[in-house]
Amino acid sequence: xxxxxxAIKDPTYKFRTEAGLLINSxxxxxxxxxxxxxxIFYVSDEDTEDYIPLVSFLTHSWDISGYILxxxxxxxxxxxxxxxxxxxxxNAFNSWRGTTESSKSKTHSHFxxxxxxxxxxxxTDKTQDTFEQYLNEAIGSPTLALELLRQFCLISxxxxxxxxxxxxxxxLILIEATDMLLPEGEIRTLSLADRHRxxxxxxxxxxxxxxxxxxTVVFISESKSxxxxxxxxxxxxxxxxxxxxxxxxxxxxxxWFNRTQKAKKKExxxxxxxSQLAVLTAGLSLQALRQMLMSACYSGEKLQPDLVIxxxxxxxxxxxxxxxxxxxxPGHTLKDIVGNNKLIEFLRSxxxxxxxxTGKDSISGLSVCGPIGxxxxxIFEGLAGELDIPVLVLKNIRSMWFGQTDVIFxxxxxxxxxxVNVLIFVDEADTQFGDxxxxxxATERRLTGKxxxxxxxxxxxxxxxxxxxxxxxxxxxxxxRREGRxxxxxxxxxxxxxxxxKTFLQWTLSxxxxxxxxxxxxxxxxxxxxxxxxASFASLRADLEAxxxxxxxxxxxxxxxxxxxxxxxxxxxxxxxxxxxAFLNCTRKSLLPVDYSPETRGSxxxxxxxxxxxxxxx
Numbered sequence: 001x002x003x004x005x006x007a008i009k010d011p012t013y014k015f016r017t018e019a020g021l022l023i024n025s026x027x028x029x030x031x032x033x034x035x036x037x038x039x040i041f042y043v044s045d046e047d048t049e050d051y052i053p054l055v056s057f058l059t060h061s062w063d064i065s066g067y068i069l070x071x072x073x074x075x076x077x078x079x080x081x082x083x084x085x086x087x088x089x090x091n092a093f094n095s096w097r098g099t100t101e102s103s104k105s106k107t108h109s110h111f112x113x114x115x116x117x118x119x120x121x122x123x124t125d126k127t128q129d130t131f132e133q134y135l136n137e138a139i140g141s142p143t144l145a146l147e148l149l150r151q152f153c154l155i156s157x158x159x160x161x162x163x164x165x166x167x168x169x170x171x172l173i174l175i176e177a178t179d180m181l182l183p184e185g186e187i188r189t190l191s192l193a194d195r196h197r198x199x200x201x202x203x204x205x206x207x208x209x210x211x212x213x214x215x216t217v218v219f220i221s222e223s224k225s226x227x228x229x230x231x232x233x234x235x236x237x238x239x240x241x242x243x244x245x246x247x248x249x250x251x252x253x254x255x256w257f258n259r260t261q262k263a264k265k266k267e268x269x270x271x272x273x274x275s276q277l278a279v280l281t282a283g284l285s286l287q288a289l290r291q292m293l294m295s296a297c298y299s300g301e302k303l304q305p306d307l308v309i310x311x312x313x314x315x316x317x318x319x320x321x322x323x324x325x326x327x328x329x330p331g332h333t334l335k336d337i338v339g340n341n342k343l344i345e346f347l348r349s350x351x352x353x354x355x356x357x358t359g360k361d362s363i364s365g366l367s368v369c370g371p372i373g374x375x376x377x378x379i380f381e382g383l384a385g386e387l388d389i390p391v392l393v394l395k396n397i398r399s400m401w402f403g404q405t406d407v408i409f410x411x412x413x414x415x416x417x418x419x420v421n422v423l424i425f426v427d428e429a430d431t432q433f434g435d436x437x438x439x440x441x442a443t444e445r446r447l448t449g450k451x452x453x454x455x456x457x458x459x460x461x462x463x464x465x466x467x468x469x470x471x472x473x474x475x476x477x478x479x480x481r482r483e484g485r486x487x488x489x490x491x492x493x494x495x496x497x498x499x500x501x502k503t504f505l506q507w508t509l510s511x512x513x514x515x516x517x518x519x520x521x522x523x524x525x526x527x528x529x530x531x532x533x534x535a536s537f538a539s540l541r542a543d544l545e546a547x548x549x550x551x552x553x554x555x556x557x558x559x560x561x562x563x564x565x566x567x568x569x570x571x572x573x574x575x576x577x578x579x580x581x582a583f584l585n586c587t588r589k590s591l592l593p594v595d596y597s598p599e600t601r602g603s604x605x606x607x608x609x610x611x612x613x614x615x616x617x618x
Contacts, residue, residue, distance in 0.1 A: 022240070032218075068089065089131075182219075281311075281312060320412060413454060468486050488587070495531075505525060512554045
């Protein structure tokens with residue numbers, strides 16, 4: 001199905017504009033282009049309307065008068081965009097050689113020395129130094145290739161004996177897979193070849209004449225964090241991020257794809273409109289979207305929402321790793337929650353409208369605390385089910401490999417910037433995020449700081465809602481808990497009391513006792529379940545069902561026997577500590593089970609102090 005009423009504009013690329021401004025203004029001559037580099041990008045002119053890879057897109061966009069484009073691909077040749085450009089550089093190179101040979105230039109001597117060494121450090125047999133020979137030697141020798149490119153920039157700034165520039169054009173050099181050429185890591189742990197390349201690039205981009213010149217080198221890598229920090233931390237090296245495609249970009253691609261398929265008589269068969277598909281595919285790259293659409297066209301079957309959600313889930317998990325994030329859609333809603341009537345009403349009336357809002361009343365996130373076993377996860381999965389929006393469960397973003405944590409974070413941020421109306425679900429949040437104190441590891445401080453900044457990012461507000469759940473909210477960084485992040489609303493989930501506890505007991509008995517129970521018997525059972533948490537009632541329900549499977553329908557006395565035989569785990573003091581902390585951190589008086597006053601708060605603090613003296617700190 002094609003959208004008839006929506007005018008679809010050709011996509012514009014912010015990264016191309018940003019990089020172009022840096023190049024034209026001379027703000028930086030060393031640019032790191034990172035992010036969604038493996039995707040496809042739209043080009044359109046008199047002869048072409050297509051989606052093409054990044055390097056092809058850049059060379060197409062920057063193929064303008066006055067520039068010579070050179071592309072270096074790892075283990076490939078130095079590729080000139082036009083044969084005429086190659087000849088210009090060759091002539092300039094030969095002129096420069098003649099000038100430097102006559103003056104015994106130190107720079108040329110260094111280049112001649114370097115170009116006679118291969119990647120293993122062995123001397124090569126050189127009978128003649130020619131432009132073509134240097135290009136051939138650079139194939140499969142990244143160190144030589146980078147030094148040759150550096151020398152091209154030197155030649156570009158040089159003049160002949162008459163004072164005329166050897167090259168009238170500006171050089172624009174694109175270097176792919178920079179993270180493989182200049183890998184991150186401690187210098188002492190890197191190979192000699194890696195260290196040599198880092199030294200070459202550091203000298204190149206730090207050369208004051210290069211910085212004042214007109215040539216530009218663009219380093220391309222998926223992540224800035226994967227490039228050696230000796231390069232990326234230089235102030236003259238500026239990074240430009242390629243964002244994941246937004247909903248408009250996906251809508252344009254779907255429309256373009258459908259037009260091309262119509263010519264082949266294989267039009268898309270969608271359950272709804274192209275706009276609906278564009279919204280539902282939030283988080284997909286255009287490459288992944290193309291694969292899904294190609295498969296749908298080949299099968300001829302109608303593309304259904306469930307299949308789209310499955311594809312998005314697979315892509316997100318492949319990007320970030322299954323141990324980092326899980327894409328899920330809870331199977332229950334708030335209607336399935338037992339008890340917790342006051343909390344459920346609060347969620348319906350105050351939380352859901354603010355999560356779904358895109359205005360100033362939207363919230364960036366909220367915290368959920370309470371003792372272990374109180375049902376936090378189940379209740380707020382029900383909230384997600386009620387909202388009927390995608391849920392990303394953040395499981396572990398700390399990587400065992402040096403530098404990978406930063407890479408995962410960059411991928412996560414790009415993903416979140418592309419998503420629309422998503423709930424980020426973080427269970428056991430106190431173990432997910434580290435501290436920002438002096439004693440914390442540098443990587444941990446950096447990660448936590450980035451997460452905190454992302455939570456308060458106005459670009460994400462209204463689209464992304466963070467939901468942090470923990471029984472130990474006191475272990476969460478105060479910077480995370482401040483207002484404007486997840487401290488605006490801190491919700492306690494507590495053990496059932498009063499009518500809620502009666503509701504839990506009725507639910508517990510519902511599958512094993514079908515007769516009407518007398519008030520006296522119910523009160524007896526209620527007294528025997530004093531101090532039960534939501535998890536305790538769920539465990540009792542399972543025990544009773546097991547007894548029913550063995551004995552058949554249970555009587556009140558048999559139910560009482562099962563309850564009487566149970567001993568609750570010896571975690572009461574710890575749960576009490578966590579409950580008091582939940583009281584203390586709650587940001588809404590209406591959610592507390594007691595009337596709030598400064599005196600009441602003081603008593604909580606006293607009880608917490610007494611438990612800590614006893615060595616109890618949940």
